[in-house]
Amino acid sequence: MMVQPKKFTHFIFDLDGTLIDTEQSVLATWQTTLRQFVPHKQFSLEELRVVLGITTKEALKKLGVDVGESFEDQWNVHYQKVAHTICFFPGVEDMLQALKQRGYTLGIVSSRSRQEYRDYFQGFGLDSLCSAVVLKEDTQKHKPDAQPLLKYLELAKADANQCIYIGDMTTDLECAKNAGLSSGLVTWDRPNVKNSLADFIFTSPSDILNI
Template identity: 25%
Template sequence: MPFPFRAVLFDLDGTLIDSAHGIAGAVNETLAELGHARVEPAVVLEWIGEGARILLHRALRHAGADLPDGPGFDRTFAMLMRHYAHSLPQQARAYPGAEDALRGLRARGVKVALCTNKPERFIAPLLEALGWRELFDGIVGGDTLPEGKPAALPLRHLADGFGVPVHACAMVGDSRTDAEAAHAAGMPLVLVDYGYHRDFDVRNADARAVIDDLRRLLPQEAGD
């Protein structure tokens, strides 16, 4: 059967890379600098998936010190971003099969995109650390466009850039944010059964498939 997608859009954290350890380190360095107690990485994992600003709000709320959006929050966010930048080498941990899937799709003529809520300025150095700079035909970060996931805009922007209808693309992710973005865009959804689900039930999310290894995305060719 021919591969049904002309383009595949990938989430990053929790889908292609297991970045939680590095992100947890950045959050804990920020909390410590503010005079708050550090938290277990498993706790931080529950806060990941909707962008760095929401991550910080959750961390501050947990510490009993949340701030409204404004100058005070922006200063604290800049502190998190400083620690976040230092954590990128620890974030660059690809899941087994991720690179094979990216390279395999491209070798078969499928457009490959990165669609993440990670701030754009951290994407290039992270891809450099992974050796993945040339593996994406399009990249959208959390602050590339006026809206990030779960809005449909990032997905539609990438599909439009490829000249591919949304129904001929797939969004591959691990979270409710990815699922809501795919549904809002009218794009087929594929979910992984690992990653950062929080309380999200991937088995009941109206996904085309739930997979345990990204290599399962590769088109099966005659003789495979």
């Protein structure tokens, strides 16, 4: 018997590296801030890629560095100097508008804090497009744990079978799997990225409109 494809009604997105091009600004900020707190160790931008898509606490654990409580405040001070460089990836804004016009429900699930979201992402108009935005403070556990997406399902009163979570990191795909959602991997920022967990691979924002 032929299996019928799922009919998605909710398209949920990660933020950094998926909708918004922040990678270079984030990595440069990590490099600058770590130089301030652990001057005896130099981190290359490639070494710092492990921090992408996770909370600051988890990132510091992965890097194996011990810093004080003021690290996050200093990180934000440095990030403010480069935040003006972030922007939508080409084609993303048109894709979001098209999904909205077609009657789909949109959402955001990100590891960013609410203060960071207000400071750096408010100007992108995502609140007017999305039914729910789930950020770091909204759950006790974070990606790849299922909690952030389960929180979205609760807020949006959505059925997991009708939702797809789209991101650029393995943690996004694992989060979707753990929450029982379909997943999509975007590769427009890093075309060589592969992951067997992804139900869909999107090489451009317009690909999302075709499912």
